[in-house]
Amino acid sequence: MSELKKLERLLSRGEISRRDFLARVSALGLGAAVPSLFGGTASAATPKRGGHFKWGIAAGSTTDSLDPATYADGYMQTVGHGIHGFLMEVDTESKAIPELAETVEPTPDAKVWTITLRQGLEFHNGKSVEAEDVIASYNHHRGEDSKSAAKGVVDQIEDIKADGKHVVVFTLTGGNADFPYIMTDYHLPVMPAQDGKVDPSSGIGAGAMKLKRYEPGVNTELERNENYWKQGRGHFDSAEVLAIKDVAARTNALTTGQIHAMDRCDLKTVHLLKRNNDIEVTQITGTQHYTMAMHTDVAPYDNNHVRLALKLGIDREQIVKTVLRGYGEVANDHPISPANRFFNKDLEQRAYDPEQAKFHLKKAGMTSLKVDLSAADAAFAGAVDAAVLYKEQAAKAGIEINVVREPNDGYWSNVWLVKPFTMVFWGGRPTEDWMFSIAYAEGANWNDSHWSHKRFNELLVAARAELDDSKRRNMYYEMQQIVRDDGGVIVPMYASYVNALSTKVGHGTIGSNWDLDGLRSLERWWLES
């Protein structure tokens, strides 16, 4: 029967057509069973209530804490979305929809946002969700003494005011049409306030699961929030999120049924894992991308011909095929992915072209080029391999790349932003403005290419405050082109999120704004009995 289940799954996900399905089922000699099956397929998408769900996540550290300001990886982010509610959430179509908020109203310049909260919502401790909680939760990340990783995100908030118990008014320093997406940031859940302050490590939220026991870096036990308000969400009776860093340990735990789901499959062996009929491998291409950033204010990278030569000297197809084992897509030297709303589909894909690269080198007045590329697997799994492959490819264009292997430990503080040419990981951001603002805008903290482009910066500000989607689209299209042709970052690939689930786990369309079903697996998934 498991073969049949697998086919049903493929059908329900639209990976095979109904006709294929029938042909394959009758090939199995199960034709007679088919009529009842279609009913079954339809109900397979109906969530079931109950069960104890176990996640094995490849992150988490004993130094983690429950304070959302410190959420660093998929482990705490998943737990955070289990126990907390946010003003807004990103749905599986990558659109921002209200969560704790009921309505979100901007002024025409997108500078003042009025949020009306849903009435009658309660935190786990019975306190009702009110404006003061929102204000205290956001203020936790703001101000001089903030040590929040989200400080850069909330800096655009000039002022937050309550207008009665259920209305909050945000005033921004400048117009931002994407502010609803900002409110979905995983650092920004709404926590219960007391005297204008939140206790960030209490673990009390307004989410689908209540925190039962938390052992940093080991596991988190959760139980159902009986009082949860959201229709069709929050199905598990209880859940446990395990931190399992070793990929073989995760895989073994999944195949022996000790966990129901694991993230970050070993790409080397995932084709073997797929043969297991009790396991479903999910591949989602989201905004996650890997880059190579060069400082555009130092030689030789200050010459755009050199940058173009380096961009043309990389064989993206081969790197996706080898380093990502095909679990990804080639990218086009800008950070906006097909999962973003305003991805420029018309932009020509840059291809590997050693001759053209040589041409640009010549334009730059060089016959050969020698550069150091800093790499460590701390940047992303396979970064060193990718650098080594790039070295071999670029050699054909007369570019000699010396791969400097940097230590994993301290990579983000001592190498990234410091060395002139580095391998970089980007989880991506749900909106174009967000991504461009943090890493491509002039003077941005994480502008790892030290890049500054007048037209780009003007467009960025204009597009941010523009509420008309078609006008915004045109601006973002142009900005993608500018980054592609002038930017200081090589973006060779988008990496897919490759996770594996027991077939006992039920789920709808998997979100692509973040890994782990938009981090919302704990409230979206369910267990088939």
Next chain:
Amino acid sequence: MSAPNATTVGQTADALPPPPPREPRRSAVRRALRTAPWTAQLGLLVILAYVFVAIFAPVLTPYGESEVVGSEFEPWGTPFLLGTDNLGRDTLTRLLYGARNTIGIALVTTCLAFLIGGIGGILAAVFSGWIDQGLSRLVDILMAIPQLIFALLLLTIFGTSIPVLIAIIAVLDSTRVFRLARAVSFNVAVMDFVEAARLRGEGIGWITIREVLPNIMPPLVAEFGLRFCFVFLTIAALSFLGLGIQPPTADWGSMVRDNATLITYGDITPLLPAAAIALLTVAVNFVVDWFLHKASGLRDER
């Protein structure tokens, strides 16, 4: 005069007989080899084969150490006898180069460890007094710090280059060697023939080299056999934590690590480098056993 902990390890040395009368060296070696048990002969043969491969790796291998020669994970057969790895590099080539890097590193590290630890231990025993006290306390402290954590700290501070790796593991290992060398040397240093040499007016250097050293060799050699293979394991453990030998240098410990997940699916590729280490370990220890047996003066009863 001896600190109590000096007296704990040295029991094996109590039993050592005085050195046997010497005979002309070359014929002695030849005779010893002829009469050696088959295990020792096999061990020697394996070691020689490894050394040969290690020295001539560039000649024996068809490709470069980190050269990408085919597509990734090609199966066993022609033209890649043992297939290719995750980047499309020839597995056989990397295995042979691995012999060179792995054995080279392990040998240098172990020798260095024995040089530091051995000299320190003998000095402590022969001079005793404050030299002994100073060295012993230093070693106590070094040994009390968890090895893996210490290695983790030092490698992060100094970077994970091969010379640093060798130096750190050697220093950490030398503490074990020091304790052994000191303990056995103490036992020898108080023996009558050493006392006699002292009374004869021989210098400390002469006594150390001619009287102490030959008598403490057996336990040190036995330790060498095990320490040698522990170096592989330390490197493999470090590479598990991401601090071992960095790619694309081929070494067996990292090769096991890189492909370890395959074993879950019954693919034996990661067994190859592991088996290469195992075979060498067994061979080295067979030879060590034979040496110990000869040195112990025991005759085979059957």
Next chain:
Amino acid sequence: MGAIGKIVAQRLALGLIVLFAVSLIIFLGVELLPGDLAQEILGQAATPETVAAFRRELGLDLPPHTRYVQWLGGVLQGDFGTSLANKREIAELIGVRLANTLFLALVAALIAVPVALALGILAALYRNSFYDRLVNVVTLSSISFPEFFIAYILILFFSVKTGWFPSLSNVSPDTPFWERVYQCLLPALTLTLVVVAYMMRMTRAAIIGLLASPYIEMANLKGLKRSHVILRHALPNAWAPIANVIAINLAYLIVGVVVVEVVFVYPGLGQLIVDSVQKRDIPVVQACSLIFAATYIVLNLTADVVSIVTNPRLLHPR
């Protein structure tokens, strides 16, 4: 026994000095690591302002010697402080994990020590026989395989293929005793395979080393049975080196199990200290290091006392 008491007291006093030196070295080591807690916790998301705020709050902006003296003052009053990263009491943070680590070490030792002694004694008894060679080859091969690889192989056979044991050993404080033993068996077995070879070979060597001594020759000449000679005459004198080797390996079982913890997701001290080093959480690193160092010192002392008790001659060095 008074003499032994004096030695123990002396060694314990020395041990305290060693502990102090260890804490100083570890502190300096962590200080020398590039980056600090603020940068490591914030990672890619660090900005100069947030890092500065972080440092101010945790007192990381104070000079290192001030922080060390503060820490030392606390420790001397029995207060190990709180984790810098998540403000948890270190005693509470470490307590459960230390218990887990000791439990696993105990289970492993209960398997490994008797097995190693038995194998070693038998190997000495039947030295150079086929049995001796086989035991040597098997144990030597087992220590040639990196720990994580042994663990993977054991998991493949005992968990994935047969389903006899779980592949995860994520015990929690309310796991019942026998359930805990059951969950610990695979990691304990892995550790056993790692340490048995060393202990077994040293036992064998220690006994064989004694076999040439005159008193053993004498016993042999009296026509006593070989097993009797080895168990009654050789073994008692071999205890000292054997105890020493056992002590070193027990220390290893407690201190060196990071890799096994990671593979089996066992919540012990090893993972805690590795994480804390990576995040530069100095108070936690310090506390763990001191525990490990103390373990080592105590085990070593125990081994020495065992040696002296079994061979009182050692009390009076020549």
